[in-house]
Each structure stands twice: as structure tokens, then as C-alpha cells.
Amino acid sequence: MAQLHYIRIDEERCNGCVLCMKACPTKAIRVRDLRVARIEGYCIDCGECIRVCPRGAIKAITTWSNASKLSPYTVISASPVLYTQFGEDIMPNEVLLALKKAFKYVYDQAYTHELFNLATELYIKENREKASPIWPLISPICPVVNRLIAHRFPSLLKHVLPIVTPRELAAREAKKRLRHEKVFKTEDFGVYHVTPCSAKMISISSPMFLETSYLDGAVGIHEVYDLVTKNLQHLEEEVMLHRSGGVGLGWGISGGEIAGLDEGNCLAVSGIQETIRYLEKIEMGLFREIEYFEFRTCLEGCIGGPLTVSDRYQAKHTLQRLVRLFGQEKRPKYASAQKAYEEGWFFAERKEPLLGEQEKRLGIREAIERQQRVEDLLQKLPGKECGACGSPDCQTFAEDVAEERVALAACIFLRQGKKEGDRP
Amino acid sequence: MPYLKKNFGIVPLDFVKAGEISIQVHGLLKTIGFEAALIRRVSVCAYESEMNVVMHGGDGTLSLSVDSDSIVLEVRDEGPGIENIDLALKEGYSTATEEIREMGFGAGMGLPNIQKNADAFEIHSEKGRGTHLKMSFNVKSRRE
Numbered sequence: 001m002a003q004l005h006y007i008r009i010d011e012e013r014c015n016g017c018v019l020c021m022k023a024c025p026t027k028a029i030r031v032r033d034l035r036v037a038r039i040e041g042y043c044i045d046c047g048e049c050i051r052v053c054p055r056g057a058i059k060a061i062t063t064w065s066n067a068s069k070l071s072p073y074t075v076i077s078a079s080p081v082l083y084t085q086f087g088e089d090i091m092p093n094e095v096l097l098a099l100k101k102a103f104k105y106v107y108d109q110a111y112t113h114e115l116f117n118l119a120t121e122l123y124i125k126e127n128r129e130k131a132s133p134i135w136p137l138i139s140p141i142c143p144v145v146n147r148l149i150a151h152r153f154p155s156l157l158k159h160v161l162p163i164v165t166p167r168e169l170a171a172r173e174a175k176k177r178l179r180h181e182k183v184f185k186t187e188d189f190g191v192y193h194v195t196p197c198s199a200k201m202i203s204i205s206s207p208m209f210l211e212t213s214y215l216d217g218a219v220g221i222h223e224v225y226d227l228v229t230k231n232l233q234h235l236e237e238e239v240m241l242h243r244s245g246g247v248g249l250g251w252g253i254s255g256g257e258i259a260g261l262d263e264g265n266c267l268a269v270s271g272i273q274e275t276i277r278y279l280e281k282i283e284m285g286l287f288r289e290i291e292y293f294e295f296r297t298c299l300e301g302c303i304g305g306p307l308t309v310s311d312r313y314q315a316k317h318t319l320q321r322l323v324r325l326f327g328q329e330k331r332p333k334y335a336s337a338q339k340a341y342e343e344g345w346f347f348a349e350r351k352e353p354l355l356g357e358q359e360k361r362l363g364i365r366e367a368i369e370r371q372q373r374v375e376d377l378l379q380k381l382p383g384k385e386c387g388a389c390g391s392p393d394c395q396t397f398a399e400d401v402a403e404e405r406v407a408l409a410a411c412i413f414l415r416q417g418k419k420e421g422d423r424p
Numbered sequence: 425m426p427y428l429k430k431n432f433g434i435v436p437l438d439f440v441k442a443g444e445i446s447i448q449v450h451g452l453l454k455t456i457g458f459e460a461a462l463i464r465r466v467s468v469c470a471y472e473s474e475m476n477v478v479m480h481g482g483d484g485t486l487s488l489s490v491d492s493d494s495i496v497l498e499v500r501d502e503g504p505g506i507e508n509i510d511l512a513l514k515e516g517y518s519t520a521t522e523e524i525r526e527m528g529f530g531a532g533m534g535l536p537n538i539q540k541n542a543d544a545f546e547i548h549s550e551k552g553r554g555t556h557l558k559m560s561f562n563v564k565s566r567r568e
Contacts, residue, residue: 277447280450280451281443281447283450283464284446284468284471285467364456364457364458364563365425365426367456367457368426368427368428368490368491368492371452371456371490372427
């Protein structure tokens, strides 16, 4: 059964090199016969393959790329990463105004970040009072992290903070606010998230913790970039659309979310490999002294997202400027956030998350036997990790052979009768 | 009975690679599909014993043996040996150097933690000759 994901490999452009297969953190890609790369395993939409493909053959599908145009009645809820894409002289409000020239309703999401920070503080305090609290809590913000956990670390699902994410809260509130407008009932109406992230489509079409998403679609920053750049030249309207302080803006950089927490022993980790390493260690029982983990699978945080235009370090610099400029105070009032928290504003009915595509479940005996077969096969393999067999590394190749997905003869070293140690 | 055995070499004083073996053990047990709580206990023991070898020097090996009833970890090293095993089993007792403590290790919780998490635990050590640690775990609840 094909599993749903929003990464497409253009088979015309792909020349069957192994770069995407090597970069894939879930080892989902195979390049059989070195002809064309195909996603065969569990894809978490992280976008690592998009980044490494030298031929631009891999793309993320968005609502925009599917529809090629959005109605002007679309509601736009922008990730603050968008504000970092136009240089340090362009203020967040100008970016929002530029969007507003094309779309009737535009909302800033950064303010909701600050509300979310306050709710997290309250949850951490509450958790400390519990008889057997679960530590560390894990930020629910990065959809790739959520999928990684469901797929590879399901025992950590209960660590994910059960608060609705700011993007979803912002969309829910936008819909509430506009529900009396005439346009609300038309087909054109929808709340769309402008995002640096290739995994927002999947998190909207099949959310992990919500029954259904409050968002209707996602648009890549790269897709509105030209439009915003053009509209920035002719800004007339003077409305204040940007409401957050520096804290909410800072979320675009790794560490930005926890920088907004006045409570808790926190740690921020970015990059896909680093994230996996830390999740492994948490699953092993380490880091019990940490109360809250912020994970972002994109290096340096969301400013490093695959759908951005600006260089991540340039964007980081711009964002740091903005954070300084708008200050380290959160704009929402603590008391009102606390009241909303108590009234359940931050929560939604949580559905049981679907676990990743599970391998066919073997009994322990069969699984040990299979693993022994894999270990025996590994002994035969050269350990060159070349990928010429069409599997990402020798370990995965051994597993593929054990599962009879590929023949052992696909290893070019074995075909030549050579093994590790056969050096000239 | 299906049976899996795998050996790993531990490099003393390599704090960059430290922990790597326990991560591999953890991954292997997960692939086989043992219960999460059992895997965590084995991983904690693998981690603590791996770190002991890394900290106190001497080449070492960790071997993992798995069958459907039990998991056994054996760690042997050619390190300095433990002078007083009873003391080493006390929480907070440590002979780690100042340097190692500055890195955040050597809190004297390793062996006590192993004792707590393993179902059976044997330790043999001779000063100047090295240490041999054997930890066993029962696979009680099987999947399905």
C-alpha cells in the first residue's frame, strides 16, 4: 500500500544517482539498477532529498503547486520565517501588507507562538505536580519530528506535549473570526499556511493528533516570494497586522521556541541526524532531567526549511536583528493566557496517532532468526556503503536481501568476488 | 532455538564515540521487537557498562546474546580492575578522575544503576587485570 506523502521525484530528471537515497533518514528511497530513485519505504516529508538533489528532480507538493493559483479570498496565515526572507530592512508588517495586496485576509502567526509559550509553561508546572510525570516533554511543533516519533520511536509518543500547535490555533481562530463574513460559506474560502516546511501538507491532510486540521492547505515560501517582493515596492495601506514581540518571531531559529519559556529545564536540538540521535537516547532512558525538548529536523531551525528562498544563515542574521528590535517580552498577558488555558482554549480532542507503516509483525523467534540472517549477510558484505546495489547502505541491503526484496548478487563487490580487506 | 550473538569493541577514553554501542544494541533489540520497557533496561545497562569501560580505560568488548527467553550482555575489559567491589556498588562512590567528572560523567551511579535494571548480575574483577560483567534479562512478556 502506497503511503501518503508529498514528495515527488521527477523520473525524467532523475539520473539514478544515490544522493537522495543516502540522505534519506528513514531509508525510504531505493535506486534499483541505478536507474531511477523511488520512494518505497516510509517517507516523513522531511525534505532532505530535495536539498541534496543536484538535478532539481525532487519537489514538495503544495496546495499552490497543485492549484497554481489561490483565490483572493484565501486567508493567509504566515510563518514568521517568511519575514526573514527579504533582508533586515524589511519589517514583518511590511511583508504582511505585501501579502494583503493579493489576499483579503492575512494573519500573523508569531503572536500565537507567544501564547503557546505561556501554555507550555503552565503545562510544565502542572506536569511537575503529577504523581508520575512524563519527562522529557517533546515539542509538537515540527511535523517531521512527530512522524519520526510515530515511525521509529512510538514509545515516545506519550512525551509529545498535548497542546494544539500555533499554526492550528491561528487557523482555528481565523475561522472563528470570519465565520459571519459572506465569503466564509463560499468554495473560495480556506485558511492557508505560508511555510518553509515540506511536511506541512501531510500534517494538514492527515494530522497526527487532531481529528482534522483547521488549515486547508499549505503554500511554500518560495511560491509567494516573487509576489511579496513585487508588492513590497508599492505598499499603500497602513494597518498593523503584525502583533508579536521578538519572542514569537524568534521561533524561526533553533532554540527560539524555548527562548520564550520562562519555566523549565529545556534543550533545543536541530538537524535531522542530531534529532534522531537524541530521540534514541531519550528512548534509552537518558535525559530524564530535561523537562522540555525543542526538536527541529531542519538545521538551524525552520529558517533552514526546504521551501525557503533566502540562505539559512542570512535568514538567521535577519531574524536575530528582528528579535532584538521587537524585544524579549511576550505580548500576550499571562493572566489571559492562564484563563484561556484553564478554559481549554489550547487543547483539542486528541486522536490516537497512527503509527508508521509497521513491518509485518514477526514473533520474537522469527524476528531473532531474521536478524541472525541479516547479521550473517552483513559479514559477507564489503562495508563500502557505496549504494550501487540500490539500497542506501550495507545494513539496509542485508535487510532487503533477508526480506527477499533484492538478490544478493546486486552487490557489485560480491559479483567481483571481492570483500573488505581486498586492497591492492 | 534461534539465537543471535553480536560483539562490539569498546575504545577506552573515546568520549566522542561513547554511547554508540548502546545505541546499536538498542536499535537491534527494537528491530527484533522486544517490549519497550525491557529494551530500556537492557539499554541502560549497556550504556552504563560501556561508559565504565570508556572512562576507566583498557580495551573492552561488549557482547550481546539474544534468544527468545533471555538477553545477556557481557562486558570484558583490560582496565585497572575494581579494588573494592562492595564500595563500587554504592551509589555515589566513584574513582573517576576530575577531568572525567568535569565532562559530566563518573557520578558513581553506573554499577548501582546496572544492579537495579538487570534481572541477574555478576561481576568479577581483579586489580590490574580487568573486569568482567555479566548482566541477564528475562524476556517475560512476549509480543502478541
